[in-house]
Amino acid sequence: MSREVALDMTRNIGIMAHIDAGKTTTTERILFYTGRVHRPGDVDDGATQMDYMDQERERGITIMSAATTCSWREHRINIIDTPGHVDFTAEVERSLRVLDGAVAVFCGVGGVEPQSETVWRQADRYSVPRIAFINKMDRLGADFERAVQSMVERLGAKPVPVSLPIGAEDGYRGIIDLLAMNARYPNEADLGATFEVGEIPAELLDDAQMARLELIEKVSEVDEELMELFLAEQEPTVAQIKAGLRRATLAGQLVPVLCGSALKNKGVLEVLDAIVDYLPSPLDRPAIKGSGKDGEDEQVRRPDDDEPFSALAFKILADPFAGRLAFLRVYSGTLGAGKTVLNVATGKRERIQRLLRMHADKREDVTETRTGDIVAAVGFKEIRTGDTLTVQEHPLLLDKVAFAEPVIYMAIEPRTKADQDKLGDALQALADEDPTFHVRRDPDSGQQVIWGMGELHLEIMVDRLQREHKVACATGRPQVAYRETVTQQVVQKSQYERELAGKSNFAEVELTIRPGGYGTGNVFVDETKPGTIPAEFIPFVEQSARQACETGVLAGYPLVDVHIALTGGRHQEGQSTEMGFRNAAVSALWDGAKAAGPVLMEPVMAVEIAVPAEFLGDVTGHLSSRRGRVSGMEQRRTDQVIHADVPLVEMFGYATQLRSLTQGRGVFSMQLARYDRVPDRIAADIMRLYAGA
Numbered sequence: 001m002s003r004e005v006a007l008d009m010t011r012n013i014g015i016m017a018h019i020d021a022g023k024t025t026t027t028e029r030i031l032f033y034t035g036r037v038h039r040p041g042d043v044d045d046g047a048t049q050m051d052y053m054d055q056e057r058e059r060g061i062t063i064m065s066a067a068t069t070c071s072w073r074e075h076r077i078n079i080i081d082t083p084g085h086v087d088f089t090a091e092v093e094r095s096l097r098v099l100d101g102a103v104a105v106f107c108g109v110g111g112v113e114p115q116s117e118t119v120w121r122q123a124d125r126y127s128v129p130r131i132a133f134i135n136k137m138d139r140l141g142a143d144f145e146r147a148v149q150s151m152v153e154r155l156g157a158k159p160v161p162v163s164l165p166i167g168a169e170d171g172y173r174g175i176i177d178l179l180a181m182n183a184r185y186p187n188e189a190d191l192g193a194t195f196e197v198g199e200i201p202a203e204l205l206d207d208a209q210m211a212r213l214e215l216i217e218k219v220s221e222v223d224e225e226l227m228e229l230f231l232a233e234q235e236p237t238v239a240q241i242k243a244g245l246r247r248a249t250l251a252g253q254l255v256p257v258l259c260g261s262a263l264k265n266k267g268v269l270e271v272l273d274a275i276v277d278y279l280p281s282p283l284d285r286p287a288i289k290g291s292g293k294d295g296e297d298e299q300v301r302r303p304d305d306d307e308p309f310s311a312l313a314f315k316i317l318a319d320p321f322a323g324r325l326a327f328l329r330v331y332s333g334t335l336g337a338g339k340t341v342l343n344v345a346t347g348k349r350e351r352i353q354r355l356l357r358m359h360a361d362k363r364e365d366v367t368e369t370r371t372g373d374i375v376a377a378v379g380f381k382e383i384r385t386g387d388t389l390t391v392q393e394h395p396l397l398l399d400k401v402a403f404a405e406p407v408i409y410m411a412i413e414p415r416t417k418a419d420q421d422k423l424g425d426a427l428q429a430l431a432d433e434d435p436t437f438h439v440r441r442d443p444d445s446g447q448q449v450i451w452g453m454g455e456l457h458l459e460i461m462v463d464r465l466q467r468e469h470k471v472a473c474a475t476g477r478p479q480v481a482y483r484e485t486v487t488q489q490v491v492q493k494s495q496y497e498r499e500l501a502g503k504s505n506f507a508e509v510e511l512t513i514r515p516g517g518y519g520t521g522n523v524f525v526d527e528t529k530p531g532t533i534p535a536e537f538i539p540f541v542e543q544s545a546r547q548a549c550e551t552g553v554l555a556g557y558p559l560v561d562v563h564i565a566l567t568g569g570r571h572q573e574g575q576s577t578e579m580g581f582r583n584a585a586v587s588a589l590w591d592g593a594k595a596a597g598p599v600l601m602e603p604v605m606a607v608e609i610a611v612p613a614e615f616l617g618d619v620t621g622h623l624s625s626r627r628g629r630v631s632g633m634e635q636r637r638t639d640q641v642i643h644a645d646v647p648l649v650e651m652f653g654y655a656t657q658l659r660s661l662t663q664g665r666g667v668f669s670m671q672l673a674r675y676d677r678v679p680d681r682i683a684a685d686i687m688r689l690y691a692g693a
Contacts, residue, residue, distance in 0.1 A: 007283055013080075014103070015082060029192070129251075161258075161259075179238045215241070222253040290399070307333050344397045385432075401435070408478050410476045481557070507571065512565040515561065541584075602678045618662075
């Protein structure tokens with residue numbers, strides 16, 4: 001079967017931004033202009049195509065990334081609309097892992113906001129080329145130049161405007177195209193689907209000419225072909241500028257910047273053109289690399305239908321009609337519905353009964369998927385997020401997606417016996433969908449405990465339990481996920497010697513425990529001399545030491561960032577056993593951690609608060625009372641923006657208190673910054689509660 005759309009005319013892109021910057025509204029206009037929908041949805045009315053969950057429509061925010069497909073200028077554009085709230089960054093992470101390009105949407109008033117920084121860094125991690133859309137140019141306080149400058153200052157980006165706004169705020173009317181050097185005025189009658197072309201207003205002509213010259217200079221600095229024309233003082237054609245800018249964008253050297261107002265139907269047509277003109281096709285991205293099934297030599301797959309099939313399952317979703325869906329990004333080869341693939345992560349074969357092309361919560365059956373496609377598979381048994389699917393004869397294991405650890409938890413229990421039977425399955429289904437939602441059982445109380453990225457994250461999950469899975473449940477108050485670590489180096493020896501069922505079990509283990517670097521995780525190294533401990537027992541020592549770190553020595557929280565070295569030990573021929581070495585390792589780890597200056601660590605949030613100037617003193621004073629440390633302030637039109645670091649435990653209920661302090665006019669956002677040591681007085685209270693429990 002021949003391809004519907006050539007691979008070089010395929011675009012796999014994500015729409016990413018801070019919450020309320022206008023991602024979903026921009027996506028809705030894209031779907032309207034490409035003919036995918038007959039009328040664009042409105043976030044405020046809860047009538048968008050992409051925010052289809054009840055929780056999304058009620059709150060007016062994106063919670064779950066949604067995929068769709070549309071066409072523009074004979075190109076196929078696969079789009080993933082991602083959330084902007086910090087609690088749902090896992091959705092952004094796994095989307096960027098499989099996308100080729102992205103549109104970063106910024107508010108024309110706020111510019112780069114905290115979550116803008118987070119998603120930008122995520123895109124950096126995967127080297128995803130981007131274009132930027134400065135949205136909401138019709139809003140009070142919109143400033144295009146300041147928004148572009150914030151990209152330089154806060155992201156370290158190299159933005160290059162390809163359009164300029166005509167007017168701003170209430171006077172925003174249209175767009176100056178810096179390549180064609182004309183003015184575009186969208187027609188309100190057809191919601192901006194067409195536009196009138198006119199001369200650039202005389203009062204803006206000098207600025208436009210200067211901006212165009214700067215555009216050519218910036219591209220020339222990083223592109224040899226344009227540099228030659230520039231040095232020869234030859235005026236490049238529009239096609240040459242576009243080609244140079246495309247090369248610079250694909251190389252990550254420049255970010256084309258457009259402007260508009262998605263809500264007022266201005267500028268989104270130009271975004272569509274920029275997606276086609278500047279963002280990569282699968283052929284423009286590097287070939288994927290992975291290891292063989294057993295971790296052998298690195299293998300490479302080119303984006304080609306003739307290569308062996310390989311795909312990454314980047315998202316699992318429970319669909320009420322189709323059952324469990326696995327969203328796949330196909331990197332090479334083809335796959336027909338009804339065919340069998342190898343799940344390289346599990347080593348098991350999976351039959352893919354159906355293949356679907358998704359449009360948010362709607363689906364369309366396809367008989368075959370090809371290189372560069374993003375589709376959903378149905379009919380599998382054990383596929384999980386991050387699994388690699390290939391043909392049996394040519395296994396290839398791709399790197400899994402790395403997700404942040406949850407920072408908040410709460411107990412949950414069913415209300416009735418009938419709910420008790422359903423709760424476990426429902427929680428497991430939600431955990432399969434969301435890698436940052438964890439379910440554990442407290443070993444002391446026996447309670448089910450759910451873990452997430454924030455209060456909203458857990459609130460949404462409990463709501464979904466009740467609505468989608470029909471499980472009535474009661475929850476406790478959210479709790480902060482503290483951590484423990486060590487501050488000193490200790491050498492700890494532990495011996496285990498016991499006779500069980502007439503059999504001797506002997507082992508001696510010596511561990512050197514010391515602080516590791518922040519964020520390095522727990523590291524285990526074997527530094528024993530050959531023969532000190534038989535090689536077959538060393539993996540058991542490592543496994544047990546790592547497992548022992550899951551329960552700390554102060555208040556039961558996980559031990560993190562600990563460097564553990566196996567530096568000595570003893571064994572006795574015929575008497576040393578796996579059980580002996582496991583128990584000795586656990587004792588050495590716990591006793592050593594107790595002696596190594598253990599401390600409690602708490603999550604600290606980077607908080608940004610925008611308030612009218614008259615409330616500045618009250619808000620900063622209140623932050624101080626919550627152990628907050630103000631790190632900076634800036635003026636943003638009529639508001640003062642406060643940047644502060646505040647422990648997460650102090651942020652519970654802050655939205656209500658901020659509204660009270662500012663007569664409802666203050667807004668804030670936050671994201672995890674780091675873990676810091678808990679003050680001794682507060683740590684003592686936490687440990688007393690733990691001891692009492």
